[in-house]
Amino acid sequence: MRVLDRKLLRDLRRAWAQALAMALVIAGGSATLLMAVGAYRTLDETRIAYYERNRFADVFASVRRAPNAVAAAIAEIPGVAAVETRIAKLALLDIPDVAEPATAQFISVPQGGEPSLNRLVLRSGRMPALGRDEEVVVNEAFAKAHGFSPESRFRAILNGRKRDLTVVGTALSPEFIYAIGPGDIMPDDRRFAIVWMSEDALEAAYDLEGAFSSVTLKLSRGASEREVIRRLDALLEGYGGSAAYGRKDQTSDAFVDHELDMLGNMSRTLPPIFLLVAAFLVNLVLTRMIALEREQIGLLKAIGYGRLAIASHYVKFVLCIALVGMAIGSIAGTWLGSFVANLFGDFFRFPYLVFIRSPDLYVLGAALSIAAALIGAGRAVRDIVSLPPAVAIQPPAPARFRRLFPGRGGPSAILSQRSVMMMRIITHHPVRALLTTGGMALATAILVVSLFTSGTMEHLIDVTYFLADRQDATLSFFDKRPQAVVHEAARLPGVLRAEAYREIPVRIRSGSVERRIMITGRPRDADLSRVIDIDLRPVALPEGGLAISQMLGEILRVRPGDLVEIDLLDGERRTVRLPVAALVEDYFGIKGMMDADAVSRLLREAPAADGVHLAVDPSSLHGLYDWVKRTPLVSGLALQRASLTNFRASLALLVTTMASIYTALAAIIAFGIIYNSARVSLSERARDLASLRVLGFTRGEVLRMLLLELALLTVLAQPPGWAAGYGLAWVMKENLAGELMRVRLVVEHSTYVLASAIVLTAAMFSALVVARRVSRLDLVAVLKTRD
Numbered sequence: 001m002r003v004l005d006r007k008l009l010r011d012l013r014r015a016w017a018q019a020l021a022m023a024l025v026i027a028g029g030s031a032t033l034l035m036a037v038g039a040y041r042t043l044d045e046t047r048i049a050y051y052e053r054n055r056f057a058d059v060f061a062s063v064r065r066a067p068n069a070v071a072a073a074i075a076e077i078p079g080v081a082a083v084e085t086r087i088a089k090l091a092l093l094d095i096p097d098v099a100e101p102a103t104a105q106f107i108s109v110p111q112g113g114e115p116s117l118n119r120l121v122l123r124s125g126r127m128p129a130l131g132r133d134e135e136v137v138v139n140e141a142f143a144k145a146h147g148f149s150p151e152s153r154f155r156a157i158l159n160g161r162k163r164d165l166t167v168v169g170t171a172l173s174p175e176f177i178y179a180i181g182p183g184d185i186m187p188d189d190r191r192f193a194i195v196w197m198s199e200d201a202l203e204a205a206y207d208l209e210g211a212f213s214s215v216t217l218k219l220s221r222g223a224s225e226r227e228v229i230r231r232l233d234a235l236l237e238g239y240g241g242s243a244a245y246g247r248k249d250q251t252s253d254a255f256v257d258h259e260l261d262m263l264g265n266m267s268r269t270l271p272p273i274f275l276l277v278a279a280f281l282v283n284l285v286l287t288r289m290i291a292l293e294r295e296q297i298g299l300l301k302a303i304g305y306g307r308l309a310i311a312s313h314y315v316k317f318v319l320c321i322a323l324v325g326m327a328i329g330s331i332a333g334t335w336l337g338s339f340v341a342n343l344f345g346d347f348f349r350f351p352y353l354v355f356i357r358s359p360d361l362y363v364l365g366a367a368l369s370i371a372a373a374l375i376g377a378g379r380a381v382r383d384i385v386s387l388p389p390a391v392a393i394q395p396p397a398p399a400r401f402r403r404l405f406p407g408r409g410g411p412s413a414i415l416s417q418r419s420v421m422m423m424r425i426i427t428h429h430p431v432r433a434l435l436t437t438g439g440m441a442l443a444t445a446i447l448v449v450s451l452f453t454s455g456t457m458e459h460l461i462d463v464t465y466f467l468a469d470r471q472d473a474t475l476s477f478f479d480k481r482p483q484a485v486v487h488e489a490a491r492l493p494g495v496l497r498a499e500a501y502r503e504i505p506v507r508i509r510s511g512s513v514e515r516r517i518m519i520t521g522r523p524r525d526a527d528l529s530r531v532i533d534i535d536l537r538p539v540a541l542p543e544g545g546l547a548i549s550q551m552l553g554e555i556l557r558v559r560p561g562d563l564v565e566i567d568l569l570d571g572e573r574r575t576v577r578l579p580v581a582a583l584v585e586d587y588f589g590i591k592g593m594m595d596a597d598a599v600s601r602l603l604r605e606a607p608a609a610d611g612v613h614l615a616v617d618p619s620s621l622h623g624l625y626d627w628v629k630r631t632p633l634v635s636g637l638a639l640q641r642a643s644l645t646n647f648r649a650s651l652a653l654l655v656t657t658m659a660s661i662y663t664a665l666a667a668i669i670a671f672g673i674i675y676n677s678a679r680v681s682l683s684e685r686a687r688d689l690a691s692l693r694v695l696g697f698t699r700g701e702v703l704r705m706l707l708l709e710l711a712l713l714t715v716l717a718q719p720p721g722w723a724a725g726y727g728l729a730w731v732m733k734e735n736l737a738g739e740l741m742r743v744r745l746v747v748e749h750s751t752y753v754l755a756s757a758i759v760l761t762a763a764m765f766s767a768l769v770v771a772r773r774v775s776r777l778d779l780v781a782v783l784k785t786r787d
Helices: 003-014 016-053 070-075 140-146 199-205 225-239 251-292 294-302 307-348 359-385 417-428 430-451 453-468 485-490 550-556 596-603 618-630 640-649 651-694 699-736 749-775 779-783
Strands: 059-067 080-086 088-094 102-109 121-125 135-139 153-158 161-172 192-198 211-219 473-482 495-510 513-522 546-549 563-568 575-584 592-595 608-616 634-639
Touching (some): 003 307, 016 251, 016 307, 070 080, 070 225, 080 102, 088 211, 088 618, 088 634, 102 153, 102 199, 121 140, 135 140, 140 161, 140 192, 192 199, 211 225, 251 307, 251 359, 251 699, 294 307, 307 359, 307 651, 417 430, 430 651, 430 699, 430 749, 473 485, 485 495, 485 608, 495 550, 495 596, 513 550, 513 596, 546 550, 546 563, 550 575, 608 618, 634 640
Parallel strands (some): 102 192, 546 575
Antiparallel strands (some): 080 211, 088 153, 121 161, 153 161, 473 608, 473 634, 495 513, 495 563, 495 608, 546 592
């Protein structure tokens, strides 16, 4: 074994704790990459496989009533590979021992068979038997929420008539991964179900013999979705068809796509931050560690070792650390990636997961880990090997000392001798102090960016559930009702206030950019469901013009006063131009808002309502539930408190879990840098500390002097760490914003406090380790001078 290789092993054995701490810093950066990218690839591949194996449709449309013969004409549209007609209807459910009414989306299945598109994954039981009209299959989430098993029974109001139904199976469908009921913004497994029933049974219940109310299409590869939709709309317009739409506007796929985009954006945002921080920290620590071996390097050069051999020796030292970090990061990242994939898989209720173990991902993780280490060590190695032997073998020239404070009075008279000595050391080594402070500031910053989501989510909840949508419940109707229905709703049991709303589907366009959205018409003086501007102040809707989401304004690149084109997709189909009257702040979806009377004029119809927002006395809710269950006109009852509970239990849980994982990794990195900084400071000042001990200073006095410096630099690092963390959080927020959900950047004071508390805890733990080392300091060995 070569001499330098034996020295390498001795160095690693001697500084194993510091090497391990640096390896953990590199492992933290590597693990974030493998976890985030690995989980994203697994979930994306699972979605693709699920859609392909179960033939998820590409285009969807609904009609009031169309004869089955129309399916043949649809199949002749160029680009259409498969057509499936069906009956799709909303209905109220009455679940035994459940006070709240539930809603179900009923979907017909071929008698004695399965759909050819949007195929089901049967999880238990069987499909409805031929001639058994009362048998149904329900989605697995709803069945589990109510403890349903084969032969469980419940009631449904189908076309105004109550029917007793029997559960014979549970299933999953690619069409309803994310199932949201009318009036809700979050899935509610207890109160919204997907029910598959035989085609004959639904035909009889809704008087649709030989007809359908919904059609789904599978397109050929390379087909133009836009052209197929245009022709499909033309075919179905005479049958009361609503505008067809593709996958990107299908509710379930849009939400799944948004969640995966968030995970993908997170994988492209946080890992680079962690790896860059790791590179900086490795540079910071190795520069100081290698500087401590200045005299050894001078001796090696003096006895004939060249620059390349010495540089290679320290590069090997760094590579050993990087390889250990890479190994730890690979193991941790793989495990965490599987955990996150399973977490999201359970949330989406995928029937299986297609785990991806891409070799390129591990190669990338290894390359980035090694690159971070080498980049970090590059300058340190270059600077030290460039010194001539005669210079390198000598200790560094002592700093030019001077009075810390001029004059005999001032701070010097107030501060203790140890404090003045500590301050003098910091001011005489400003670069070292600045780099140490910068490293600790970065440790605080990555903790802030990992923790900020909790405050942001609470702000989203406050604005959505308590500032904008303040209703207790929302009634939805099967068909639009005269606006006078709001007076009837105000007389319902326990109702304190009622406000009607009208929703119309439109395509909004500015230049070449367009989106399909809902425009909501509401009273100008609406107090339950209010419009909030970007300054979070309630605003009254203008008599004319359109208020749109701030996000939609950014997508269309329009501002108040600009004109947009609106294609009306409900009732009379025509295109109008409307001015943008205001940009409003909302965090779910992109939509438009108008004065209710202006919507009526736009549609050229009498004032009407699709639903009613209600403020309800909590003690009278059961009376309202009973009324809803007896009323065939109501398609659903959304409860605001249930929506909030579901939000916290599902989406917020995912975000919180991811933030907790990143926080743990950030805490490991923070400990690595602070521990190494403390150990290197001890090594750099071991001779000075030993000299003080010989001069009569006690161990406690020497230790306090060293730890006081560490404490001061740690405290000074917090404000710049908060500022850097806020900047990184802004980058994170911008990358996670999407059309279906976005957040405002809110970093609460508690986030800064918690981030600093973690850093200070790491500093305290490092101080304990340093205290143990100081107590074991060998004065004779430290004070020996190399000749």
